[in-house]
Amino acid sequence: xxxxxxxxxxxxxxxxxxxxxxxxxxxxxxxxxxxxxxxxxxxxxxxxxxxxxxxxxxxxxxxxxxxxxxxxxxxxxxxxxxxxxxxxxxxxxxxxxxxxxxxxxxxxxxxxxxxxxxxxxxxxxxxxxxxxxxxxxxxxxxxxxxxxxxxxxxxxxxxxxxxxxxxxxxxxxxxxxxxxxxxxxxxxxxxxxxxxxxxxxxxxxxxxxxxxxxxxxxxxxxxxxxxxxxxxxxxxxxxxxxxxxxxxxxxxxxxxxxxxxxxxxxxxxxxxxxxxxxxxxxxxxxxxxxxxxxxxxxxxxxxxxxxxxxxxxxxxxxxxxxxxxxxxxxxxxxxxxxxxxxxxxxxxxxxxxxxxxxxxxxxxxxxxxxxxxxxxxxxxxxxxxxxxxxxxxxxxxxxxxxxxxxxxxxxxxxxxxxxxxxxxxxxxxxxxxxxxxxxxxxxxxxxxx
Numbered sequence: 325x326x327x328x329x330x331x332x333x334x335x336x337x338x339x340x341x342x343x344x345x346x347x348x349x350x351x352x353x354x355x356x357x358x359x360x361x362x363x364x365x366x367x368x369x370x371x372x373x374x375x376x377x378x379x380x381x382x383x384x385x386x387x388x389x390x391x392x393x394x395x396x397x398x399x400x401x402x403x404x405x406x407x408x409x410x411x412x413x414x415x416x417x418x419x420x421x422x423x424x425x426x427x428x429x430x431x432x433x434x435x436x437x438x439x440x441x442x443x444x445x446x447x448x449x450x451x452x453x454x455x456x457x458x459x460x461x462x463x464x465x466x467x468x469x470x471x472x473x474x475x476x477x478x479x480x481x482x483x484x485x486x487x488x489x490x491x492x493x494x495x496x497x498x499x500x501x502x503x504x505x506x507x508x509x510x511x512x513x514x515x516x517x518x519x520x521x522x523x524x525x526x527x528x529x530x531x532x533x534x535x536x537x538x539x540x541x542x543x544x545x546x547x548x549x550x551x552x553x554x555x556x557x558x559x560x561x562x563x564x565x566x567x568x569x570x571x572x573x574x575x576x577x578x579x580x581x582x583x584x585x586x587x588x589x590x591x592x593x594x595x596x597x598x599x600x601x602x603x604x605x606x607x608x609x610x611x612x613x614x615x616x617x618x619x620x621x622x623x624x625x626x627x628x629x630x631x632x633x634x635x636x637x638x639x640x641x642x643x644x645x646x647x648x649x650x651x652x653x654x655x656x657x658x659x660x661x662x663x664x665x666x667x668x669x670x671x672x673x674x675x676x677x678x679x680x681x682x683x684x685x686x687x688x689x690x691x692x693x694x695x696x697x698x699x700x701x702x703x704x705x706x707x708x709x710x711x712x713x714x715x716x717x718x719x720x721x722x723x724x725x726x727x728x729x730x731x732x733x734x735x736x737x738x739x740x741x742x743x744x745x746x747x748x749x750x751x752x753x754x755x756x757x758x759x760x761x762x763x764x765x766x767x768x769x770x771x772x773x
Contacts, residue, residue: 343489344486344489348482350485354485367400367443367445369433369435369445370447370449372400372402372445372447372459373447373449373459374449375391376388376391376392376402376403376404376449376459377404377449377450377451377457377459378451380404380451380457385411385412388403388412392412392414399463400463401414401415401416401462402414403459403460404458404459405428405457405458405459405460406456406457406458408425408428410460414460414462416462417438419438420438420444420462424446424460428460431448432448433445433447433448434447442462443461443462443463444461444463445461445463446458446460501535504527504535504538507524507527507539508524508538511523511524511542512542515549520546520549520553522546523546523547524539524542524543525543570599573599574596574599574600574603577592577595578592578596581593581596625663625664626663626665627661627662627663627773628661628664628665628666628773629659629661630662630669630673630703631657631659631694632659633666633673634654634656634692634694634703635654635656636670637670637673637674637677638652638654638656638692640674641677641678641681644681645681645690648684648686648687649687650681650684650686650687650688650689650690651689652681652690653690653691654691654692654693655691655695656692656693657695660701660772661696661701661772662701662770663771664750668749668750671742671746672742672743672747675740675742675743676705676739676743676766676768677690677692677705678739679705680692680705680709680764683707683710683764684707684708684709685708685709688708688709689707689708690707690708691704691706696772699771699772700752700769700770700772701772702767702768702769702770703767703768704765704768705766706759706763706764706765706766708762708763709762710762711759711762712764714758717756717758720756721740721741721743721744740756740766743768747769750770750771751770751771752768752769752770753769754766754767754768754769755767755769
């Protein structure tokens with residue numbers, strides 16, 4: 325499976341990206357606030373004015389420019405004014421430039437904060453040469469922490485936040501993944517211990533999409549396994565019950581054969597062969613039914629002409645119909661295509677026809693019709709025998725069910741059960757009713773290919 329196509333992968337990716345975006349945004353805000361809060365300090369404007377005046381008196385405008393560059397590195401734009409004019413010009417906001425002449429003419433020291441974390445200072449200073457000058461300084465919040473240290477603090481805070489966010493999201497997601505996995509693990513252990521009724525339940529369905537689906541698939545598998553095991557046990561129980569009588573008869577026949585003379589023993593052995601043949605037939609039919617009820621894993625489907633199969637079944641029944649003087653009337657339309665297993669469908673048709681022939685009286689009539697209409701193919705087989713009591717019709721397709729008319733014909737009660745199961749695995753159904761005028765009508769309905 326391609327991991328890029330699973331919703332669990334995309335969920336992990338989206339949460340990881342969102343966590344990192346949150347770290348970047350929150351980390352930047354927290355770091356900037358931390359630096360601004362912890363690094364503000366008061367500027368000694370008087371000392372700054374004295375320093376500027378000393379630089380100018382000792383080295384002139386060049387020395388003052390060098391001093392200004394040093395101060396600019398600390399976030400302070402400052403210069404000296406003399407007689408209302410700057411000794412070295414600096415850039416000031418327009419609102420400050422308009423009012424600066426008035427402040428200089430007043431001759432007072434002035435410190436104000438025109439904008440948040442921005443300070444403006446005007447300081448009077450008298451140099452060693454006796455000239456009065458004014459320091460005009462424009463400063464953003466001054467920081468004790470150098471730029472490199474600020475970057476390191478930013479990285480450290482973002483790294484710590486990344487670990488915190490990833491740990492929280494990882495814990496939350498791992499918790500959501502671990503719960504259904506642990507539930508499935510406990511269920512698997514209980515099933516391995518023989519508790520086939522175990523299910524993962526709602527706890528496993530609260531996980532992410534794929535794990536929730538896995539929990540549902542696990543429960544579906546558990547239901548299927550429990551049904552198969554229960555079915556196999558029922559099959560074994562039914563088969564052991566049905567085999568008990570013929571085995572007892574076979575044991576009695578062989579015991580009588582041992583005690584009889586040669587001529588009489590030959591008759592007993594012939595009867596024993598018939599019993600063995602019946603046992604073989606019953607076992608084969610039971611295994612076929614078991615395989616059908618097991619779900620036919622890997623059954624290959626192909627287009628099958630049900631009309632052609634019906635003709636073959638009619639041809640195979642010709643010997644029996646001729647021997648018993650039966651008339652077999654076949655009304656078969658062609659073609660009648662379905663999708664499925666030709667071998668299974670052939671067995672179902674043989675069982676339908678064989679059941680009708682078995683319960684037909686000597687010289688009776690059996691009718692077979694195959695027709696395709698309204699997206700379905702129907703096979704209808706009717707005999708003119710005794711029919712079935714109404715209260716037994718619903719049980720005809722149960723394995724080993726033999727109704728009140730069973731003594732009138734040989735059988736094991738498996739033929740119609742196989743027909744019903746073949747219909748189910750092909751998406752169809754089998755039904756039976758007592759026909760008007762007597763006899764039983766069995767209908768096999770399958771979706772058209």
